[in-house]
Amino acid sequence: MAQSNSAAEFVALNIAVLTVSDTRNLETDTSGQALVERLQEAGHRLQARSIVKDDVYQLRAQVSQWIADRDVHVILTTGGTGFSHRDSTPEALAPLFDKEIEGFGELFRSLSHDEIGTSTIQSRALAGLANGTLIFCLPGxxxxxxxxxxxxxxxxxxxxHRPCNFVDMLMRHAQQRG
Structure with a gap:
């Protein structure tokens, strides 16, 4: 069972949200907005937000810019993880990872199975670490x-959160980057 060390002071992270879509804009981007609202409710800061077309090179360019920005600790992406001919988030971003977080996609699909059944196999949700920046790629x-x-x-x-979380590692990397 997950534990919490409530005596520790909460560390707010800087999070960028990227929506991958050929059709959405800020007014119609309910998925990106849900992530923005949740991260802010949790006490984190929205560092940046963008919408890019489902294009490998546009995705890589935006995410690479954020990976290089020392003020961005985490990137949340939504969209482009399915199997249509335009879905390219895994192909675009996995090559940028220094380390993949295999357990994220596995756990996401397991939890998603409770909600959508076997349709969860059509999700290619993934996560990884690039230059000390956490990247979580969620469906749209x-x-x-x-x-x-x-x-x-x-x-x-x-x-x-105990027994472990990513925050200590992110803060150590941020200090090393200067």
Whole structure:
């Protein structure tokens, strides 16, 4: 069972949100907005937000810019993880990872199975670490974003979560980057 060290002071992280879509804009981006609201409710800061077309090179360019920005600790992406001919988030971003977090996709699909059954196999949700920046790639549906944040990401971005979380590692890397 997950534990919390409530005596520790919460560490707020700087998080960028990227929506991958050929059709959405800020007004119609309910998935990106759900992530923004949740990260802010958790006490984190929205560092940047963008919408890019489902294009390998546009995705890599935006995410690479954020990976190089020492003020961005975490990147949340939504969209482009399915199997249509335009879905390219895994192909675009996995090559940028220094380390893949295999357990994220596995756990996401397991939790998602409770909600959408076997359709979860059509999700290619993934996560990784690049230059000390955490990247979580979620499906484009608002429900999937809620599941990913509420049931996995929020705890892993809370330094009080035990037995482990990603915050200490992110803060050490941020100090090393100067």
């Amino acid at each position: 549906s608002t429900g999937a974003c809620r599941t990913g944040w509420d049931r996995i990401i929020v705890e892993q971005l809370d330094n009080r």
